[in-house]
Every structure is written in C-alpha cells, then in structure tokens.
Amino acid sequence: MAVNALSEKLSALLVKQAKPKETVYKLSDGKGLNLEVRPNGSKYWRLSYRHNNKQKTLALGVFPDVTLASARNKRLETKLLLDQGIDPAIRRKQQKSVIGLDTFAPISDEWVKTRTKWSKGHADKVRRTITADVLPYLGNMPIKEIKTSDVLYVVRKIEARDALDVAARVKQRISSIFRYAIQTGYAEYNPVEALKDVLKTSKVKHRQSIQLDQLPAFLNALDSYSGYTNTRHALKFITLTFVRPGELRSAEWKDFDLDKAIWRIPAEKMKMDEEHIVPLSTQAIDLLKLVKELSGNYDLVFPGSYDHRKPMSENTLTYAIRKRLKFDATAHGFRTTASTILNESGFRVDVIERQLAHGERNKVRAAYNRSQYLAERTEMMQWYSDYLDGLKAGANVVPIHSANK
DSSP: OOOOGGGOOOOHHHHHHOOOOSSOEEEEEETTEEEEEOTTSOEEEEEEEEETTEEEEEEEEEETTSOHHHHHHHHHHHHHHHHTTOOHHHHHHHHHHHHTTTBHHHHHHHHHHHOTTSOHHHHHHHHHHHHHHTHHHHTTSBGGGOOHHHHHHHHHHHHTTTOHHHHHHHHHHHHHHHHHHHHTTSOSOOGGGGGTTTOTTOOOOOOOOOOGGGHHHHHHHHHTOOSOHHHHHHHHHHHHHOOOHHHHHTOBGGGEETTTTEEEEOGGGSTTSSOEEEEOOHHHHHHHHHHHHHHTTSSBSSBOSSOTTSBOOTTHHHHIIIIISOOSOOTTHHHHHHHHHHHHTTOOHHHHHHHTTOOOSSHHHHHHHHHHSHHHHHHHHHHHHHHHHHHHTTOOOOSOOGGGO
C-alpha cells in the first residue's frame, strides 16, 4: 500500500534546512510521522501510532542517516505490522536483540553521529576514549542490562590510573549515551544517575594557569627557552592568542592572512564546529614571520620536530612549561589567564567570550556577535599583547583598559 503523497507535508530540502530553536519543535509529515528538531541541531524521526487502544511513539532514526524517503518507508512498514495486530516497537526490540544492535557499542556510535555541532576531530577523540575505556567492559552488553555497578566498575578502572579528569568525562558521556538510548527506545532508565553522589573523588582537575604575579617571570624565562625553537615560538604564540592547544597544533599557513592580520580557523578544526577569527596583534605578526623561516615550506605552522607532515605532539607545550620552564601550568591555562586579565581590565564580557570561541546558545545572537565584535576584538588583542610586553619589561602595569575606565 503506497502512502498518499497528498498527505505528505515535508520535502527533503525542508528537512535539510530545518534550523534549531531554543526549544524542541516538530515538523509533521502526516500520518503520525514527525521530525523532531532539537536545540543542539540534532534531528530525530518519530512516529506516533496506536496499538491496543494505547498511544505510542516509535523512534525511526536520526537525520541525515535516515532520510525523509527512508522514514516514510519505515512508516509504511509500521502500518503493515499494525494491520497484522503486531506492535512495531516489540517487533523491533526482538530484531535488534537477535542481531546485537541493542548493545552498548552500536548505540554509542549512533549517539556520536547525533552530535552535529562537534567537529570531526572532537568526535573522533570522543570515539577513541569510548573505544579504549568503555567498550572493553560494556560494548557487547545489551544496553538494557547494564547496571549502575557496571558503569561504576568502568569509572573506577580509569580512576585507578589517576586519570580523574578522564573518569569524569567518561561518566558524563556514558550518561549522555543512556539519555539518547532512552529517547530512541533502546533503554528505559539511566544507571549513571545513581552515581551522582558516589564518585566524590572523581572531580575534573582544573587546568592550571599562570597567575598574574608569575607572568613576568614566565615571559622572561620563555625568552631564554633552550629547547626546540619552534616550541618556544608556539608557546609565545599561544600566550598572545590564547587559542586552544589543538587549534594551534592544527594551524596551517593557508589559514593566515598576514597582510590583513587575521587568522581564520576553519570550522572543522573548532570544538563548536564554527569558523573562528583570531585578530593578530603586531607582536603576533612579527612572531609568525620568524616562524615562517622555520616552517614556511610546510603546510603546518607548528609541525612536529621529527615528521613535518604531522603537528607537534599534544603534550609538547605543557611538557615544556612544566619540565623545562618549571611552571605548574598547562598550555590550555593561558585561556584562563587571558580571560582573567581581560575581564579585570574592563573589556566587555561578550567580546571576551567571542574571542575565547565559547559557544553562544542563542543562534541569532551568535550571528550578531560574530559580525559586530571584530573591531573590538582586534583592539583587545593588540591591547593584550602590549600589556604582556609591559609585564615582561618590568613596567608597573595594572590590568585596566583605558577606554573603559
């Protein structure tokens, strides 16, 4: 039996272009089929039906893995089952159990695919963590059979190697996977919720940052750094730009316009999967000209010391800070240092947050911010570089932005 085309309300283009709003909303295709659009941009197919005088909802999958045409075919298959007196939800559970699709591993992979705002690099990193720390213990278990004690065992194994930050992230991700499993009909409860008060020792270690009174000593020590030259340049560059270490490591010369003093980081390299603009101060430009003498013939600005086709190691910068320069801080901590100084200096919070590439939940506001704040961010970045120069020179500077006194 074919679905009556006149009753269908959606089109492939409408489904693709459906934008997220601040709350969940639905687009109806008729005959119980709906596209549920969530604030994070995920799009879920839902089918409402009645069986034995009970109203039920069946999850049909996630767009774009399940297209509009596929969702309509699933709607037709459901109707054929209902005509035979079969509950499609029960039939699906039986089928998934037989072929193993109700186990944690495939559901966790399905969950990652719904994180549409993640960059490919971040999604791959999450997959690697789940594969290494979770799947060996939970991967082949039917998700409905996983208990709180099973999740606790996984987290305790990670804690045993003193990786408390990883343990906290893994616990949060397992919880998110279970929320997705509940929403899609794979599970009925979230066993991680019972761990809220159990894991008191599993706290994320805050990334240590250079304190204001340490900055002069650090900046001068950095000038005398005796290790790999491009590591010194990378550390100086991250103090000036306070980008995430991963963004610096993946920087390519093609992303820079030195004449316009702009670094455009492509969306696929950003945590929030949105292009980010970094205005470059004159100090940053001068530093890049030095770097260009070392790596200008390669794609990467800061390549590894052994293989110039690959970025420098993830731990290189923090190792240099702690082991060579003897400061208890991380490369990521420069973001905290900059944020503290700039907030205390009178710059507008929205401008600082935009430069830190923190996600804006309100999409309309985010678009406005990107278009309106660039001039202020350019001024702020130059001010910050000048401020650091003053600290290094031993000037008696205080974090006050003169334009906002």
